Amino acid sequence: MWSTIDITMMSRAIMLARRGRYTTRPNPNVGCVIVDANGVIVGEGWHQRAGGPHAEVHAWRMAGDKARGATAYVTLEPCSHYGRTPPCANGLIAQGLKRVVIAMTDPNPQVAGRGIAMLQAAGIDVCSGLLADEARKLNPGFLSRMERGRPYVTVKLAASLDGKTALANGESKWITGPAAREDVQRLRALSCAVVTGIDTVLADDPSMNVRYQQLGYLQQQLDEDELIQPLRVVLDSRCRMPATARMLSLPGQTLLVSCQAYPAEFMRTLPANVQCLQLPDVAGRIDLSALLQYLATSCNSVLVEAGATLCGAFISNALADELVLYQAPKILGASGRNLLQLPQYQQLSDLPSLQLIEQRKVGVDNRLTLKLGD
Template structure:
């Protein structure tokens, strides 16, 4: 199963909106076939492993990171392919959270006399697809908030200057986060201040699933813009990939202008504060098969996402310098009356990226999932 997980990881940047899946066929203590899902519409991992094994698949054990599908989607069901190939045992890392599959694939194979084992290396298998898992279970994408700060927690000087807080190595690492994401979300204030590209700038040769000449997949760029202040000459608009502007303004002329400039517009009723309802936007993105959302924004949007418990993971890059008390902070949300109101975090990982530190954390006790 560990090998199947390694194979699935090769599709980390290309399978969206499908889950990342790896499969290994073993017989007599040897691997006889293996495969991994590369992109939606292409063969699933099980079928590729079966093709690689050929006649040796009969009587083999199949190790699959995700329960084999049992319905006709873009490709035929993998359960039937495994049964036709004659495998005698199927070992599954995790059950498929997709209601069309959940448990049915396992039942189909058991009913055909195949031995089925589940929950093997479930943690690593589940970690492959946090967005697909959450979207299928809760109708929401997995949300990461990425922030860069000085060691004293400052993101910009008082005058707004912020380039560059972190090193080239840390900024390159962010592009790997972007590459695995389905969408990148920011606020219009960030766009007005920095005019960012919000695209993936990695060489295609670095991504294992891409063949020669294939472009890097660009996540959907999402701009939170309640009053539709998007500059029509924004740098991101003509770039490869799509841009979605989420607004509360129902002005056909302004919407038409933004659309003509190259962006799609989504209009929603305002929340209590007269702004785009962030949770409603995330639900809409999930309906569009968006699995993982990366928020790259200032303290207002980052703070709102944390305060509403919509964040699954924080990724914080800390640079080894100090910017002082007048510089801008990481999060902006309502004042706390007592220490008990603090937002508690659980540290997941801490490592050095160049001269900087990268810290990964989640809201303690899965607060975001409990309250969504």
């Protein structure tokens, strides 16, 4: 069904789409290639920033009159509704495309097949499903939000060879090396929100932001003014957040989540970029399902950087999709602090299902990426 040119051009569109992965959120990453009847690329582009032109617009602007009678390869079904930009399906029709090849339909209820129907009604030959699995990998967070009503959740962990995160006295700086800490900055830059717990804030007073100077090679691909700071989310069920916490004075948005109202005096100290949210509790702790449902209004992907209790809660409640573990070549001993707090499993069949997706060296450390669930 698919020609060599079809596969080559869609592969090119997928590669282009990846260029927007740090800047498009909460929109999906999309790439588009326009090819004339001779198999020559006459236009291409990718979605670069939410609110800006979509991939198809960049491609047809580059193609100009050469778009008429050509074939467009798009990694995601062209939109069919008016948002911050006009519908791309209408634009492709106006440009006189003869054929449109789509990797996958858009699960967004505002699109969900309507873009394809519009193109077909205009007499355009539409084919879909080419390299669909590869296209899905471009947007795990967007797809999770649209299909499951919650963001894609990654739990970041760092431990010694014997599975410890700190010495018994709490000392942990630094278990991992500078290259791994740089890699974490890039993980944050990919995330819509970074979630931590109040105990981590009280113990470490972290910034939980992306530090541009520590992005390493990514600085060559991303200008500092393109960097989008993730939403910093602190789970603080009993309202223990200190007004002097470092992150409260940093640029970017911070969300404090509690199970009760913060005192009025504390609220008066908060800058405008800090918001508070009250959610129901489950056994005295914040309802994590309710938290993810709230974050799904604007967040595709969530990175959890927290202690053993909160990280364990996301895993044991089947709310984590992926683990990223940085394993350092150190041994901290039996009295060191454990990586995760999980239930006392009685049978091997009760253990969380894990699948190793990637393993690679990051400086002196080993980075493991594991998928959770079936």
